Amino acid sequence: MLNFHLVFLFAALSVAAQQTPFSTASESQWTEFHHPIKSVAVIGAGPAGLQAAAKLVEHNFTVRLFDRSPGPGGNWFYTDETPVREPYPDKPLDETPYVPKNLPATQYYKEGDDGISLEDRWKEHWQPRPVWESLHTNSPAVITELTDVPYSADKPWILSNHDIQRHVRAYASLHNLNANDYQTDSQNAPVTSYSTRVESLRKIQATHTWRLTLRKLERLPESNRIKAHWWTEDVDAVVIATGPYGSPHVPEISGLLEWSKVKDAEQHHSVYHSQSYRRPQRYENKTILIVGASVSASEIARDIAPYARHVLASIRPHENIHPFKLRSLLRFPDVTEFVPEIDHFGALAAHDKGIKDGEIHLLNGTVLHGIDEVILATGFVRSNKFFPSYTDDGQPADLHWTGHYIPDPTLAYTNVRPWTIGKYQSYAFAKVWEGTAHLPTQKQMKADYDIGKYNFRGLFASAPAEALFRQYVAWLNNESLLNGGRFVEPWPLEKREVFVYYSNVEWIKGYVGLQNFTDFEKLPSREWDSDEAAWEAMVYEDLEW
Ligand SMILES: Cc1cc2nc3c(=O)[nH]c(=O)nc-3n(C[C@H](O)[C@H](O)[C@H](O)COP(=O)(O)OP(=O)(O)OC[C@H]3O[C@@H](n4cnc5c(N)ncnc54)[C@H](O)[C@@H]3O)c2cc1C
Ligand SMILES: *[C@@H]1O[C@H](CO)[C@@H](O)[C@H](O)[C@H]1NC(C)=O
Ligand SMILES: *[C@@H]1O[C@H](CO)[C@@H](O)[C@H](O)[C@H]1NC(C)=O
Ligand SMILES: *[C@@H]1O[C@H](CO)[C@@H](O)[C@H](O)[C@H]1NC(C)=O
Ligand SMILES: *[C@@H]1O[C@H](CO)[C@@H](O)[C@H](O)[C@H]1NC(C)=O
Numbered sequence: 001m002l003n004f005h006l007v008f009l010f011a012a013l014s015v016a017a018q019q020t021p022f023s024t025a026s027e028s029q030w031t032e033f034h035h036p037i038k039s040v041a042v043i044g045a046g047p048a049g050l051q052a053a054a055k056l057v058e059h060n061f062t063v064r065l066f067d068r069s070p071g072p073g074g075n076w077f078y079t080d081e082t083p084v085r086e087p088y089p090d091k092p093l094d095e096t097p098y099v100p101k102n103l104p105a106t107q108y109y110k111e112g113d114d115g116i117s118l119e120d121r122w123k124e125h126w127q128p129r130p131v132w133e134s135l136h137t138n139s140p141a142v143i144t145e146l147t148d149v150p151y152s153a154d155k156p157w158i159l160s161n162h163d164i165q166r167h168v169r170a171y172a173s174l175h176n177l178n179a180n181d182y183q184t185d186s187q188n189a190p191v192t193s194y195s196t197r198v199e200s201l202r203k204i205q206a207t208h209t210w211r212l213t214l215r216k217l218e219r220l221p222e223s224n225r226i227k228a229h230w231w232t233e234d235v236d237a238v239v240i241a242t243g244p245y246g247s248p249h250v251p252e253i254s255g256l257l258e259w260s261k262v263k264d265a266e267q268h269h270s271v272y273h274s275q276s277y278r279r280p281q282r283y284e285n286k287t288i289l290i291v292g293a294s295v296s297a298s299e300i301a302r303d304i305a306p307y308a309r310h311v312l313a314s315i316r317p318h319e320n321i322h323p324f325k326l327r328s329l330l331r332f333p334d335v336t337e338f339v340p341e342i343d344h345f346g347a348l349a350a351h352d353k354g355i356k357d358g359e360i361h362l363l364n365g366t367v368l369h370g371i372d373e374v375i376l377a378t379g380f381v382r383s384n385k386f387f388p389s390y391t392d393d394g395q396p397a398d399l400h401w402t403g404h405y406i407p408d409p410t411l412a413y414t415n416v417r418p419w420t421i422g423k424y425q426s427y428a429f430a431k432v433w434e435g436t437a438h439l440p441t442q443k444q445m446k447a448d449y450d451i452g453k454y455n456f457r458g459l460f461a462s463a464p465a466e467a468l469f470r471q472y473v474a475w476l477n478n479e480s481l482l483n484g485g486r487f488v489e490p491w492p493l494e495k496r497e498v499f500v501y502y503s504n505v506e507w508i509k510g511y512v513g514l515q516n517f518t519d520f521e522k523l524p525s526r527e528w529d530s531d532e533a534a535w536e537a538m539v540y541e542d543l544e545w
């Protein structure tokens with residue numbers, strides 16, 4: 001890929017350019033695609049994927065939106081169902097799913113086939129969300145809102161997960177992307193396919209298209225079976241909107257493997273990840289140890305404290321805490337007893353009598369007894385198998401700030417804080433692929449690439465996020481001026497003002513002001529960013545929540 005001239009000539013001679021998914025015209029100052037982009041697959045129907053799909057439909061692409069869950073909402077598709085139990089030890093992230101040899105293929109499963117219940121087969125497929133019944137956001141409504149379906153003015157600025165679920169569904173309905181919405185345009189295949197998991201994604205070099213291998217599960221209640229159907233679809237471009245929290249993270253602590261096998265008299269596991277937490281009532285009179293110090297840990301502690309006999313939280317020493325994290329620490333209920341990190345779990349006499357008699361050895365030498373249950377609020381890891389490369393801290397690598405994958409910009413990735421930035425990002429996907437906005441040459445994009453500069457993590461109310469908004473607005477409008485298309489308006493400044501009020505009341509008083517808002521990311525607590533050790537020491541979690 002060193003010589004773009006040569007690569008372009010190859011393409012011009014209509015020899016299938018073996019390695020290049022796109023070409024950079026020799027006379028061009030921008031990236032050109034091998035062929036016009038007509039069809040796009042969007043993977044994930046959370047706030048990010050729905051926005052991308054709606055925008056691409058509006059721009060007349062043939063769009064396919066896939067989500068493994070039975071309806072739209074992403075992380076906010078709340079149900080009382082709990083996910084299949086997380087594996088102990090942590091599951092390898094590169095595990096490939098079973099796909100029959102010849103596709104399309106259909107298979108039927110009965111209760112207990114391969115030793116798996118229908119219930120677990122269903123849940124393994126769509127993965128019920130790591131969200132509990134009483135969850136409220138730690139981000140105010142103004143920055144947790146999708147365009148076109150504003151919350152009513154009397155909504156509190158802290159939203160319940162049910163509010164958000166309805167909000168995201170309203171957005172999906174407005175854009176005809178809800179479950180069972182059919183498309184009025186008979187020319188096109190239906191846009192949405194729910195209960196459909198993308199099993200693999202690969203580039204077909206000969207045609208410069210992407211091939212998705214898909215699996216849809218259907219429950220057949222009349223015959224008490226599950227039908228699985230596999231097939232493939234080819235598209236010109238792909239948006240990966242699979243969200244930031246793919247897999248629960250289980251820490252490596254000596255003895256945990258043995259403890260993970262233990263059930264109590266009610267056949268309930270005594271040690272489990274926070275992803276399965278739903279309601280507090282069953283914690284009455286129990287002594288609970290929560291491992292971790294971030295959002296899930298503090299919020300679950302608050303939820304169970306009125307019921308539990310005793311709540312303990314095992315946390316690591318922490319310095320230079322990001323205000324976001326500090327909020328979590330401060331929100332642990334007063335009754336919480338903070339204890340040091342766990343060194344190891346002691347041996348157990350039996351696996352069917354709970355863990356109450358077991359010993360939990362802390363790093364400082366103290367031994368805890370009499371714990372009824374351990375909740376591992378130890379975060380999530382990105383487990384997306386589709387994306388070619390990741391940076392060391394789990395962020396997608398080689399992304400242009402617009403979200404396009406620099407080595408092949410027919411692939412794009414949504415920002416992990418998609419609520420407000422998604423509007424601009426989705427428009428950028430549509431404009432780039434329809435040709436009304438141009439990406440710089442690949443060489444230029446590589447030269448510009450700087451994960452720190454563009455902070456793709458895009459913390460929703462921070463200087464990089466605001467800089468990103470401004471960069472999008474300026475760039476999109478300049479491109480429209482040059483190449484056609486609509487103009488976008490900037491993110492409303494009054495929302496920023498509301499955020500400052502919110503921050504004063506709910507977050508850390510005086511930390512964010514109208515004047516110093518944009519310096520937010522330069523504050524001392526940002527040291528965790530440059531000092532991985534401090535970050536690691538903070539909590540047990542890999543990522544927030
Ligand atoms: C406990 C918890 C609390 C949170 N609280 C907040 C908060 O207060 N404020 C906030 O802004 N954010 C919060 N978040 C973050 C949350 O992830 C974002 O709000 C938002 O949901 C991200 O949107 P998304 O569309 O990028 O991803 P998601 O909402 O995660 O959606 C991704 C979708 O991709 C689908 N998918 C994944 N893999 C596949 C596949 N192979 N095939 C098909 N579909 C697939 C999933 O089923 C899912 O529906 C919280 C997260 C958690 C876990
Ligand atoms: C999409 O197609 C319709 C009908 O042809 C047209 O009116 C509209 O302008 C197109 N939209 C865009 C963004 O190109
Ligand atoms: C919890 O403890 C209280 C006080 O000892 C007792 O009245 C109550 O019955 C207990 N509840 C359960 C579910 O054990
Ligand atoms: C170790 O931690 C426990 C729990 O916080 C505390 O009670 C105990 O005093 C500590 N021991 C030492 C030696 O610091
Ligand atoms: C607009 O785009 C052109 C072409 O890429 C570029 O030269 C110019 O600097 C841009 N202007 C602004 C204001 O970004």
Ligand SMILES: *[C@@H]1O[C@H](CO)[C@@H](O)[C@H](O)[C@H]1NC(C)=O
Pocket residue numbers: 510511512513514515516523
């Ligand atoms: C930000 O500004 C507010 C006043 O608007 C001030 O009280 C606060 O100390 C400032 N925060 C920092 C971290 O500089």
